Amino acid sequence: MNEKVRCLIIGSGPAGYTAAIYASRANLSPVLYEGIQPGGQLTTTTEVENFPGYPEGITGPELMEDLKQQALRFGADIRFGIATETDLSAAPYKVTIDGEKVIETEALIIATGATAKYLGIPDEQKYAGMGVSACATCDGFFYRKKVVAVVGGGDTACEEAVYLAGLAKQVYLIVRKPFLRASKVMQERVFNTPNIMVLFEHNTIGLFGENGVEGAHLVKRMGEADEEKVDIAIDGFFLAIGHKPNSDIFKPWIDTDEVGYIKTVPGTPRTKVPGVFAAGDVADPHYRQAITAAGTGCQAAIEAERYLSEIGK
Numbered sequence: 001m002n003e004k005v006r007c008l009i010i011g012s013g014p015a016g017y018t019a020a021i022y023a024s025r026a027n028l029s030p031v032l033y034e035g036i037q038p039g040g041q042l043t044t045t046t047e048v049e050n051f052p053g054y055p056e057g058i059t060g061p062e063l064m065e066d067l068k069q070q071a072l073r074f075g076a077d078i079r080f081g082i083a084t085e086t087d088l089s090a091a092p093y094k095v096t097i098d099g100e101k102v103i104e105t106e107a108l109i110i111a112t113g114a115t116a117k118y119l120g121i122p123d124e125q126k127y128a129g130m131g132v133s134a135c136a137t138c139d140g141f142f143y144r145k146k147v148v149a150v151v152g153g154g155d156t157a158c159e160e161a162v163y164l165a166g167l168a169k170q171v172y173l174i175v176r177k178p179f180l181r182a183s184k185v186m187q188e189r190v191f192n193t194p195n196i197m198v199l200f201e202h203n204t205i206g207l208f209g210e211n212g213v214e215g216a217h218l219v220k221r222m223g224e225a226d227e228e229k230v231d232i233a234i235d236g237f238f239l240a241i242g243h244k245p246n247s248d249i250f251k252p253w254i255d256t257d258e259v260g261y262i263k264t265v266p267g268t269p270r271t272k273v274p275g276v277f278a279a280g281d282v283a284d285p286h287y288r289q290a291i292t293a294a295g296t297g298c299q300a301a302i303e304a305e306r307y308l309s310e311i312g313k
């Protein structure tokens with residue numbers, strides 16, 4: 001038989017756990033499914049220095065364990081399991097867990113995050129947390145006065161390059177194509193920043209370094225007759241080739257943008273389905289930070305409480 005709950009939260013990153021803290025303190029008896037990555041993206045990083053409340057910084061796994069314990073303290077029911085299917089055609093909404101168990105919920109909070117895209121070269125894994133990053137806002141500070149490379153040619157890559165240029169001594173922007181895909185405004189900002197050097201028509205084929213990234217192996221005009229191997233010395237390698245929001249199972253019912261980010265009513269976590277809310281990176285193409293994810297997780301839980309009270313559930 002299906003299990004019935006009042007408030008179901010999918011995802012255990014900062015958005016999901018924060019929603020669980022607020023929802024349990026509001027007596028919604030939330031059930032949260034952690035998914036394949038309990039604790040979310042931050043469990044893959046070492047030092048987090050920009051989450052308020054930790055003046056000395058904290059490791060990602062410790063921060064996420066703190067958030068989980070805080071949610072457990074107020075009675076959140078946190079479970080291991082992956083949402084594999086949804087039916088949001090009518091309330092109560094149905095979410096299938098691990099292809100078997102069906103949960104029926106009056107309110108649903110989607111906090112499934114987004115996954116950064118990588119080039120797919122083995123060195124990205126080898127140097128994960130040792131010079132490879134997919135988030136300039138998160139890790140740029142560690143590269144003050146150093147030399148870094150950003151991979152990508154779109155708006156995000158240009159934004160990250162300009163941001164890093166304010167911290168680092170030198171920024172290489174590695175672009176596969178002979179042009180930038182970014183908007184004209186962003187392109188101008190890049191070209192007007194003296195410590196950014198754009199390497200057009202370059203592909204990264206590997207990274208090197210003893211105890212961390214010390215450089216990248218590039219190929220200029222790969223596959224062409226005049227192909228040329230180039231090595232650059234760098235301390236940090238930033239991926240900025242996009243993210244994949246984990247929204248596929250919700251797409252039949254709610255609106256997403258062309259990339260897959262869930263569309264919400266501006267300034268709120270409300271989706272077009274009443275009682276279904278989206279929080280954190282899955283609905284945020286712009287900021288993608290732990291604190292913004294936590295903030296929207298809080299909003300989603302408050303909205304869920306108001307919605308349940310309005311419908312008398």
Ligand SMILES: Cc1cc2nc3c(=O)[nH]c(=O)nc-3n(C[C@H](O)[C@H](O)[C@H](O)COP(=O)(O)OP(=O)(O)OC[C@H]3O[C@@H](n4cnc5c(N)ncnc54)[C@H](O)[C@@H]3O)c2cc1C
Binds near residue numbers: 016041049
């Ligand atoms: C290496 C790294 C370092 C970072 N450093 C910082 C930093 O220093 N400061 C900062 O503010 N931000 C940092 N970030 C960004 C930050 O981690 C994210 O912005 C934040 O984690 C987003 O939170 P979220 O709750 O939206 O989702 P996520 O943390 O992405 O968590 C998503 C959750 O959803 C679950 N999930 C997904 N699909 C399903 C499913 N079908 N069923 C059930 N569960 C599912 C996953 O298991 C996971 O628990 C970093 C990110 C990375 C990758």
